[in-house]
Amino acid sequence: MNSMALIPLFAFLILIFVVGIYTARKVSRADSFVQEYFLGSRQLGGFILAMTMIATYGSASSFIGGPGAAYTYGLSWVLLAMSQVVTGYFVLLILGKKFAIMARKYKAVTLIDYLQGRYGSNKITILSAISIILFLFSAMIAQWVGGARLIESLTGLTYESALFLFAVSVLVYVIIGGFRAVAITDAIQGVVMLGGTIILLIATIIAGGGMENIMMGLKAENPNLLSPHGHDGELSARYISSFWILVGVGVVGLPQVAVRAMSYKNSRSLHRALIIGTIVVGSIMLGMHLIGVLARVVVPGIEVADKVMPLLALEVLPPWLAGIVLAAPMAAIMSTVDSLLLIVSSAIVKDVYMNFINKDAKEKQVKRISFWVTSITGILVFLMALSPPELIIWLNLFSFGGLEAVFIWPIVLGLYWKKGNAHGAIASMISGLVAYILFHSFAPNYMDMHTVIFPIIISFFMYVLVSLFTQAQYRQNGWV
Amino acid sequence: MDHKEDKRFRVAGHEALIGIALVLINFLWWYGFAFGLGGQPVSDYDWILGMPEWFFYSCIVGFFLMVLLVIIVVKYMLTDIPFDDEGDDHE
Numbered sequence: 001m002n003s004m005a006l007i008p009l010f011a012f013l014i015l016i017f018v019v020g021i022y023t024a025r026k027v028s029r030a031d032s033f034v035q036e037y038f039l040g041s042r043q044l045g046g047f048i049l050a051m052t053m054i055a056t057y058g059s060a061s062s063f064i065g066g067p068g069a070a071y072t073y074g075l076s077w078v079l080l081a082m083s084q085v086v087t088g089y090f091v092l093l094i095l096g097k098k099f100a101i102m103a104r105k106y107k108a109v110t111l112i113d114y115l116q117g118r119y120g121s122n123k124i125t126i127l128s129a130i131s132i133i134l135f136l137f138s139a140m141i142a143q144w145v146g147g148a149r150l151i152e153s154l155t156g157l158t159y160e161s162a163l164f165l166f167a168v169s170v171l172v173y174v175i176i177g178g179f180r181a182v183a184i185t186d187a188i189q190g191v192v193m194l195g196g197t198i199i200l201l202i203a204t205i206i207a208g209g210g211m212e213n214i215m216m217g218l219k220a221e222n223p224n225l226l227s228p229h230g231h232d233g234e235l236s237a238r239y240i241s242s243f244w245i246l247v248g249v250g251v252v253g254l255p256q257v258a259v260r261a262m263s264y265k266n267s268r269s270l271h272r273a274l275i276i277g278t279i280v281v282g283s284i285m286l287g288m289h290l291i292g293v294l295a296r297v298v299v300p301g302i303e304v305a306d307k308v309m310p311l312l313a314l315e316v317l318p319p320w321l322a323g324i325v326l327a328a329p330m331a332a333i334m335s336t337v338d339s340l341l342l343i344v345s346s347a348i349v350k351d352v353y354m355n356f357i358n359k360d361a362k363e364k365q366v367k368r369i370s371f372w373v374t375s376i377t378g379i380l381v382f383l384m385a386l387s388p389p390e391l392i393i394w395l396n397l398f399s400f401g402g403l404e405a406v407f408i409w410p411i412v413l414g415l416y417w418k419k420g421n422a423h424g425a426i427a428s429m430i431s432g433l434v435a436y437i438l439f440h441s442f443a444p445n446y447m448d449m450h451t452v453i454f455p456i457i458i459s460f461f462m463y464v465l466v467s468l469f470t471q472a473q474y475r476q477n478g479w480v
Numbered sequence: 481m482d483h484k485e486d487k488r489f490r491v492a493g494h495e496a497l498i499g500i501a502l503v504l505i506n507f508l509w510w511y512g513f514a515f516g517l518g519g520q521p522v523s524d525y526d527w528i529l530g531m532p533e534w535f536f537y538s539c540i541v542g543f544f545l546m547v548l549l550v551i552i553v554v555k556y557m558l559t560d561i562p563f564d565d566e567g568d569d570h571e
């Protein structure tokens with residue numbers, strides 16, 4: 001690849017690195033290390049909040065896998081991806097102010113703290129920590145593989161050195177800077193993602209001789225590419241709609257997203273984040289996936305779906321601009337990985353260590369342990385990513401769906417349904433997890449809907465029924 | 481304290497319902513245009529700005545519609561409330 005394109009890419013990595021380190025200085029000045037390191041002392045403003053939510057959520061699949069799928073399936077995949085506009089407003093409206101109030105009341109720093117405060121059950125804490133560590137660890141590996149592959153294909157470095165470069169640039173600022181460094185670098189990464197999307201969309205339309213010209217090219221190749229049912233007509237309305245749960249409303253149940261809903265300063269930050277978040281997430285999802293479809297005419301015959309986006313950028317843009325645009329998927333991957341790393345570390349340090357192993361840990365001890373746990377987790381992921389599993393999207397979606405099935409009802413019903421109790425929550429989490437694994441293994445996409453649907457329905461009923469059956473025990477020491 | 485909290489929780493509950501209403505509007509718009517207009521054979525499609533009509537309305541207009549609705553909701557329907565319990569630290 002042209003070295004002109006590499007300069008902006010490395011400049012971007014260095015920028016993130018410097019900003020991350022600079023922000024990290026806040027950690028040593030903060031009143032409470034844990035509050036600052038894992039939650040940025042609840043000081044996020046509207047813009048940073050919106051950007052960190054989008055950047056955390058938008059990952060390798062939005063910039064690499066997604067456009068690749070759109071290249072294959074046509075406009076139907078853009079339609080499917082547009083279900084993600086929901087995430088821009090739904091998470092913050094549903095969890096919203098109540099979550100912020102309750103989290104402050106419980107002095108919760110992690111999602112698990114909140115669950116502990118709401119249900120007062122150690123079993124829930126352990127169960128949550130295990131699911132977070134298990135699922136997000138695998139999600140992280142998938143993202144790192146994506147990041148390293150991208151660097152590999154752009155720079156010509158070996159996979160191992162690409163992985164190393166990627167690991168170092170992410171690890172350092174997460175380890176020393178914590179949540180605030182993650183959120184602020186996320187904001188920069190979010191801006192890069194948005195800018196990259198817009199530049200590439202415009203350049204692609206121009207390179208293809210206008211929208212109409214490209215659409216006619218698609219129609220000539222295979223009219224089904226323009227239908228909402230996929231290139232072979234196999235995507236049913238029901239199947240596409242079921243993604244509204246997986247990548248739309250179900251996102252409420254993702255710990256890395258939910259924790260952000262308790263990190264903001266005040267209602268005004270929340271209000272601003274709703275507007276900014278909806279605009280940015282919609283533009284990125286619409287733009288990136290539409291780009292994938294248009295690429296089919298502009299750069300025909302790409303065999304490996306994951307290469308659509310890099311090849312297209314190099315084809316339609318001058319090299320230095322392609323470098324800037326290709327920083328967008330890098331940004332998406334980095335901003336997801338840094339959040340996942342921190343949340344896994346918080347599950348180990350805050351939820352397991354401080355709850356069970358050393359209840360009266362001193363500030364200094366916690367600080368040392370946090371740095372160590374974050375570093376070791378990062379290194380473990382690095383080692384496992386060295387011999388990478390295939391299929392980035394599959395792994396990523398697996399952890400998505402699994403976490404949603406486990407957490408969505410204990411979070412949402414816990415907030416709004418007074419009768420919900422610990423027994424109901426445990427039943428919901430276990431049934432959600434087991435059902436997800438079973439459906440995934442034995443009946444994937446059962447009844448032509450994404451695997452996540454039935455586990456979420458099952459865990460809903462388990463929560464409600466078990467809570468109702470056991471409510472006698474809770475009547476007295478009930479919740480607000 | 482309980483009385484004041486009840487009031488804040490009512491606001492929060494109300495805003496969560498707004499969130500659900502927005503999702504329903506978003507979904508119906510998205511689904512209706514995509515599978516209503518897009519269900520016919522491709523040769524019968526109408527075109528707007530070079531794109532199939534269903535796609536233009538469902539994905540592009542639908543997105544702008546949601547942005548507009550979210551702005552309206554934020555400007556006129558959400559309430560500013562404090563999050564901290566003033567001086568109340570019994571937990």
